[in-house]
Amino acid sequence: KIIVDVREFRCSLPLLIHTKEINVKPCTLIVGDYILTPTHCVERKSVNDLIQSFKSGRLYNQVESMSTYYKQPILLIEFNQDKSFLLQVILHILIYIFKYIQSKIVLLLLAFPNLKILWASSPYASSEMFDDIKKSQKEPDEQEALSKGTELLEKNNQEKSYNPYTQYNVTPQEMLLSIPGVNYKNYRIIMNNVENIYELSQMTVDQLNPLVGIESARLIYNFFNSTPKDKLV
Template sequence: MDTELIICTARERERYTLLKLLEQKKPNFIVLYTMSLQTLRQIEIYRSTHSKRHLQVYWLQYRESTEESRYLESINRETLSFEKLIREQGTLVIARNFNVEREEAPRLKLKGSTRDGGGASRQLFEDPRDQMDENAERPKIIVDMREFNSELPTILYTKGYNVIATTIEIGDYILSPEIAIERKALDDLTQSLQSGRVFKQIEQMLEFYDCAVLLIESNRKFETKIVNGGPFQGELSRHCREIRAIFCSLIRTNPKMRCVWAISPASSAEFFSELKLNAPEPDVAKAVSLKSNQVESQEEGSEESAGQKKKGKQWKPNSTVVRTLTQNFGLKTQEVHNLFEKSSIKTLADLFSSDVSSSLLSEYIPSTKAELIKTVSSFDFRKK
């Protein structure tokens, strides 16, 4: 078998000459006298494309020589170049296609029956998703700006609702003029119960909305992760028992509050759809105007509320006193504020004093509630 020896020079400007020569001669052995990283990479390309061919590569080089240092430096530059390329690729803006298709929000529509002839007209309910007018406005839901860290606003948008993002201080989601929802994740609920913030939030929602809902939402990340000691994940430690006791106190002190548990944002959106059926649209201006640091009358245009706004900050009774009178004696928050602001009564001791008559209390609160307070204040609890 004849052996052919080929001597060639590898130049950087002739990068494809070596590949062409390798394809023509199909060598079995290659000896590199001067090591070049570019030449080595071209040989690697040829070997990877012809994996079945036997090819051995040798190169001649002095140890700790200038040529070795130059070769190692070229490898280092190549490594740094690839790292820079990976970093730049990670920051590139890549066009992505998002699914922007929206469903039709479920709505109930009144429709007259065609079977009634001349008699009293009946009303039938139907779900007109297929017959809904294309120009009809989609239902609106007011969402607090801080809620966009969760998935729920996006799911509501895809389900066909117009999500109105704004900053509201009372409630997280406003579905109608009567329905407000405060959403709490498991970790946020535990912290709110410890700080007492959720008590104030529920009390404010009950003041301005007829239907106040506390939505407790779980998520997939909570399935394998213990959140804040796991008070709502079956843990039996002392800390968890105390948190659950505070939660029970929240439910007992606010009997008008609705508490709903949801296993995911998708189930929360389904619950919103049921509450939103045939409900009037929320008023954005009213939702934004409600502030957590003031108590306003729900009747718009009243002279008293207008006068209070002009006066600015006023003295307010202790929140504990307000909660005691509203929960135990059935007073409204506005009635408690009128009693303490417009009369000489400033504390509970003044209220239950023997000098205060029921007729004086009747000037500021309903007479039945005034008589109840007077009966309790004059009752002798020492009797058996």
């Protein structure tokens, strides 16, 4: 069986999984879109959704959540089955990936070395990959999958109850939270001690460490200073 987030039923992949005689269990998941095994969690993105997720910073948070709760987080990048995969490669890979997404993916892999990225030419190809991954693996448990990330949801609800307009400008706050290494635990500390995003981008790891800790400091520093060929400090 595969546990599937209910929002994924707007696409064709759950039905294709079902046609392979795999039991599909719909659940409202906090972490991931598809739970293949107790250790394999998948976040599915179309190319357009991938671009928007990078721009908003949502993808970093999603991968961070998967890495926290699952041994093998997987990012599935899925192309449109209604168009030629070759055409999609020409249009999206050349135009977007080499100009924008490529460096973002490299930074994502630097931040989360255990993340695996799968490229699928269509939802059917995705279902084939899922079938292969599940072979000789244990079945996932619905209750366990549902429990993943509940504390994150509680924290987010607490954050929503706090009115940011009384102290911070929302747009810079959202920009700040999209930066790897910045999260709901440390963003207020940063906003209270750093004048603006530019000042943050000029800070060294040693300067960031007292504010956010060494691991987050490295992520923030590398986000602003690394090129795809650079190594983590």
